[in-house]
Amino acid sequence: xxxxxxxxxxxxxxxxxxxxxxxxxxxxxxxxxxxxxxxxxxxxxxxxxxxxxxxxxxxxxxxxxxxxxxxxxxxxxxxxxxxxxxxxxxxxxxxxxxxxxxxxxxxxxxxxxxxxxxxxxxxxxxxxxxxxxxxxxxxxxxxxxxxxxxxxxxxxxxxxxxxxxxxxxxxxxxxxxxxxxxxxxxxxxxxxxxxxxxxxxxxxxxxxxxxxxxxxxxxxxxxxxxxxxxxxxxxxxxxxxxxx
Amino acid sequence: xxxxxxxxxxxxxxxxxxxxxxxxxxxxxxxxxxxxxxxxxxxxxxxxxxxxxxxxxxxxxxxxxxxxxxxxxxxxxxxxxxxxxxxxxxxxxxxxxxxxxxxxxxxxxxxxxxxxxxxxxxxxxxxxxxxxxxxxxxxxxxxxxxxxxxxxxxxxxxxxxxxxxxxxxxxxxxxxxxxxxxxxxxxxxxxxxxxxxxxxxxxxxxxxxxxxxxxxxxxxxxxxxxxxxxxxxxxxxxxxxxxxxxxxxxxxxxxxxxxxxxxxxxxxxxxxxxxxxxxxxxxxxx
Numbered sequence: 001x002x003x004x005x006x007x008x009x010x011x012x013x014x015x016x017x018x019x020x021x022x023x024x025x026x027x028x029x030x031x032x033x034x035x036x037x038x039x040x041x042x043x044x045x046x047x048x049x050x051x052x053x054x055x056x057x058x059x060x061x062x063x064x065x066x067x068x069x070x071x072x073x074x075x076x077x078x079x080x081x082x083x084x085x086x087x088x089x090x091x092x093x094x095x096x097x098x099x100x101x102x103x104x105x106x107x108x109x110x111x112x113x114x115x116x117x118x119x120x121x122x123x124x125x126x127x128x129x130x131x132x133x134x135x136x137x138x139x140x141x142x143x144x145x146x147x148x149x150x151x152x153x154x155x156x157x158x159x160x161x162x163x164x165x166x167x168x169x170x171x172x173x174x175x176x177x178x179x180x181x182x183x184x185x186x187x188x189x190x191x192x193x194x195x196x197x198x199x200x201x202x203x204x205x206x207x208x209x210x211x212x213x214x215x216x217x218x219x220x221x222x223x224x225x226x227x228x229x230x231x232x233x234x235x236x237x238x239x240x241x242x243x244x
Numbered sequence: 245x246x247x248x249x250x251x252x253x254x255x256x257x258x259x260x261x262x263x264x265x266x267x268x269x270x271x272x273x274x275x276x277x278x279x280x281x282x283x284x285x286x287x288x289x290x291x292x293x294x295x296x297x298x299x300x301x302x303x304x305x306x307x308x309x310x311x312x313x314x315x316x317x318x319x320x321x322x323x324x325x326x327x328x329x330x331x332x333x334x335x336x337x338x339x340x341x342x343x344x345x346x347x348x349x350x351x352x353x354x355x356x357x358x359x360x361x362x363x364x365x366x367x368x369x370x371x372x373x374x375x376x377x378x379x380x381x382x383x384x385x386x387x388x389x390x391x392x393x394x395x396x397x398x399x400x401x402x403x404x405x406x407x408x409x410x411x412x413x414x415x416x417x418x419x420x421x422x423x424x425x426x427x428x429x430x431x432x433x434x435x436x437x438x439x440x441x442x443x444x445x446x447x448x449x450x451x452x453x454x455x456x457x458x459x460x461x462x463x464x465x466x467x468x469x470x471x472x473x474x475x476x477x478x479x480x481x482x483x484x485x486x487x488x489x490x491x492x493x494x495x496x497x498x499x500x501x502x503x504x505x506x507x508x509x510x511x512x513x514x515x516x517x518x519x520x521x522x523x524x525x526x527x528x529x530x
Binding site for chain 2: 021024071
């Protein structure tokens with residue numbers, strides 16, 4: 001059963017070593033670390049599971065933070081700040097970005113915290129989402145879930161996906177759903193529309209919604225961050241089981 | 245490792261040395277900082293632009309008005325003292341070949357003697373040792389101070405520049421100059437034709453491979469002007485191109501008229517070389 005969740009975005013620029021001298025995402029990273037701290041401090045957790053989007057749905061994913069596929073900066077500079085604490089061997093396969101960012105956040109907050117990592121396909125159907133959600137929720141009696149998912153990327157003409165006003169609509173639905181603990185609104189997100197608006201977190205957020213619903217309890221929710229400072233919408237939220 | 249005014253700089257740190265002429269006739273600025281007030285303003289401006297070193301010169305490098313040692317001191321010593329007072333941490337270099345001038349400016353607070361005429365006065369290195377200051381060892385190909393090149397020839401100009409400057413550097417160290425404070429300078433244009441200076445630029449890595457910190461003085465020089473067929477005043481772009489190549493090859497100190505564009509080129513090349521990170525990277529990472 002899911003007793004607590006945290007939602008974080010997974011842009012590469014959360015990796016400190018990728019943004020050069022300036023730590024452009026310091027505020028966002030701070031909020032994400034707060035959310036992860038809240039999740040990890042949930043009393044009596046039996047297991048922590050991370051779910052994030054990837055090309056395919058898989059369980060038991062492992063690997064290293066994928067810095068080097070974004071920049072050779074991994075060899076130098078401020079990287080030591082975060083990467084030095086990572087326990088993955090450098091020869092390991094790179095994690096999917098979503099899980100790599102989760103790994104870094106977890107290592108920043110509580111190094112060497114044991115977690116299980118799973119992916120859900122970006123284009124997962126409702127059935128596939130449900131299957132992943134059941135697997136996640138059934139991992140232990142009290143599961144803490146870290147959900148890695150981004151909002152839309154089509155807010156403006158300079159943004160990655162160029163302007164599409166519908167992006168605002170999808171992001172608004174997600175924002176309200178995360179703020180209100182509204183699992184139904186997340187489950188109702190249309191995969192095609194979300195994909196069109198480049199909402200990378202659709203499937204992962206739906207896994208969270210379905211997994212929480214399986215527990216059958218009410219949700220306390222808090223939206224910590226919702227903004228698009230660099231053209232992609234980021235959400236940070238924490239949910240907790242009100243009666244667990 | 246380079247050490248100036250007690251500070252140490254790793255081999256990947258580049259330093260901008262801003263030229264401040266106390267002359268009436270220097271080729272680029274035509275006496276713009278001959279008077280005290282504009283000279284002080286020039287120092288304040290280049291410091292604000294991020295210059296790491298200023299290089300004060302009292303004698304035009306090329307042929308021109310006769311300036312004896314006493315006049316050279318009149319032009320530089322009090323100015324060094326005043327700059328030292330206003331900027332206690334600034335590295336002050338003085339461009340002189342005369343030991344007597346070197347001694348006077350060191351007493352006034354200079355940190356580096358830029359011996360642009362390559363050991364013409366052998367006592368200058370002894371002054372550097374005596375005062376514990378740095379020394380720039382320059383390749384002039386045997387040219388006497390303030391004379392221009394007439395049909396200079398070299399079997400291998402780069403080899404000659406390396407052998408000449410390294411010999412001067414080793415001599416300076418043997419006299420007691422801190423080896424961390426000795427730089428070598430191939431001296432573009434000094435007893436060189438444009439082909440020679442272009443080759444020195446192209447093969448500057450052979451100089452940096454010696455391990456001695458390399459200073460280059462490229463700013464608006466004739467080899468840039470002849471290469472692009474441009475007069476003084478229109479050579480900044482060419483200067484910056486040469487600066488980029490020298491930076492790629494690992495030169496550490498850049499003696500320049502224009503500080504801000506030089507600093508930008510050095511920072512850009514440093515990032516391309518991968519020795520410093522870019523300032524702010526967002527593109528494609530959101």
